[in-house]
Amino acid sequence: MNKGDRLDHAIDAVAARMTAVTEDDGLAERITAALPERSAWSWHWLVPRLAITAVIGLAAALVVLRSFDDGPANVLRTGVPSSPSVEQTAAIASPPSEHRTFVEPPLIVRRTIVERPQNDRRTLDAPDHERSLLALEVARALVLDSSAPESLPEDAPLTLKPLEIADLPLTADSFSPR
Amino acid sequence: MLMVGEPEPAAANLEVVRLVILARTGDRAAFGRLIEDHLTAARRLALAAVGQAMEADEAVQEASVAAWTRLDALQDPAAFRGWFMRIVWRKAIDRRRSVRSWFERFGGGGGDDRPMEFAAADRSPDAVLMSRELAIAIAQVVRALPRKLRDPFLMAASGDHRYEEIAALLAIPIGTVKWRISEARRLIRIKLDRLGHGDPR
Numbered sequence: 001m002n003k004g005d006r007l008d009h010a011i012d013a014v015a016a017r018m019t020a021v022t023e024d025d026g027l028a029e030r031i032t033a034a035l036p037e038r039s040a041w042s043w044h045w046l047v048p049r050l051a052i053t054a055v056i057g058l059a060a061a062l063v064v065l066r067s068f069d070d071g072p073a074n075v076l077r078t079g080v081p082s083s084p085s086v087e088q089t090a091a092i093a094s095p096p097s098e099h100r101t102f103v104e105p106p107l108i109v110r111r112t113i114v115e116r117p118q119n120d121r122r123t124l125d126a127p128d129h130e131r132s133l134l135a136l137e138v139a140r141a142l143v144l145d146s147s148a149p150e151s152l153p154e155d156a157p158l159t160l161k162p163l164e165i166a167d168l169p170l171t172a173d174s175f176s177p178r
Numbered sequence: 179m180l181m182v183g184e185p186e187p188a189a190a191n192l193e194v195v196r197l198v199i200l201a202r203t204g205d206r207a208a209f210g211r212l213i214e215d216h217l218t219a220a221r222r223l224a225l226a227a228v229g230q231a232m233e234a235d236e237a238v239q240e241a242s243v244a245a246w247t248r249l250d251a252l253q254d255p256a257a258f259r260g261w262f263m264r265i266v267w268r269k270a271i272d273r274r275r276s277v278r279s280w281f282e283r284f285g286g287g288g289g290d291d292r293p294m295e296f297a298a299a300d301r302s303p304d305a306v307l308m309s310r311e312l313a314i315a316i317a318q319v320v321r322a323l324p325r326k327l328r329d330p331f332l333m334a335a336s337g338d339h340r341y342e343e344i345a346a347l348l349a350i351p352i353g354t355v356k357w358r359i360s361e362a363r364r365l366i367r368i369k370l371d372r373l374g375h376g377d378p379r
Contacts, residue, residue: 016336
């Protein structure tokens with residue numbers, strides 16, 4: 001046996017002695033005598049299964065709740081008014097009776113009129129920012145009776161005497177030679 | 179060289195299955211027979227971890243109670259031995275950690291300074307030839323090994339566990355077990371050479 005083998009043998013022998021135990025015949029009996037009562041079922045069997053069931057149930061609930069969640073509203077609201085205010089409309093409809101004032105038509109936000117396709121299913125009730133139908137209604141509210149010539153006072157700055165063609169001297173002498 | 183355990187015959191497996199089924203019904207005698215066949219190996223395994231016989235026996239008792247309580251968790255009754263040994267190893271490791279932490283708290287000097295115990299004096303001719311100083315030196319060097327090398331080395335040295343069982347207990351591949359045992363032996367030789375014990379006579 002060479003040197004290395006002798007050393008290996010010594011190492012194995014010491015290692016085996018380090019894990020050797022003395023015989024103890026009564027150890028098994030002492031252990032069994034100290035065993036607690038066994039129940040029909042044990043927590044060690046039930047708890048892992050309950051935990052797994054709870055995790056699966058929670059995951060399923062999360063999936064179901066997410067599927068019923070409504071998405072965020074995508075309606076974009078603009079600050080552009082679709083129609084002039086009510087007060088503006090009322091002022092145009094009934095101007096003061098004492099004097100005639102020049103009333104500017106209300107500003108129309110949309111100056112382009114887009115042809116509506118025939119298969120357009122949009123209702124007229126919803127505000128249509130592209131066509132401004134309400135602006136036309138404002139124009140209808142303009143009352144023209146109060147601006148009739150016969151109702152205007154004679155000293156109004158914009159009053160014009162109606163022109164009659166018969167009063168004009170339409171002869172050859174009335175034209176200048178040019 | 180190191181001796182490894184022999185595989186159990188098929189008839190013994192059937193007996194183990196029968197005893198496990200009886201023990202599950204609350205039969206303590208059946209459970210006692212189950213663990214009695216494995217008590218010596220279990221005590222050696224625990225001793226490899228904790229280094230003291232009393233601590234090892236207490237770890238084995240705790241493991242036996244745990245195995246009795248968790249018998250329903252054993253899916254394959256024929257694998258009772260490997261399952262029981264895993265419980266024993268875990269209890270021994272827990273006890274080693276608690277004792278180590280106690281030593282560190284009360285000035286144990288750090289590291290694993292617990293005294294290693296030897297069994298009754300071996301009167302074989304080899305033991306007589308080997309000097310006492312060499313045996314003590316080897317024991318000290320083995321104790322000073324890193325835990326991940328010492329544990330598989332002592333498990334294999336006990337003669338009760340094959341490489342497959344050691345790999346299952348430590349949750350490492352078999353190749354790693356073989357490497358760690360070989361590495362432990364190499365380090366032991368190096369340190370013995372430094373101590374002047376490289377050539378035993």
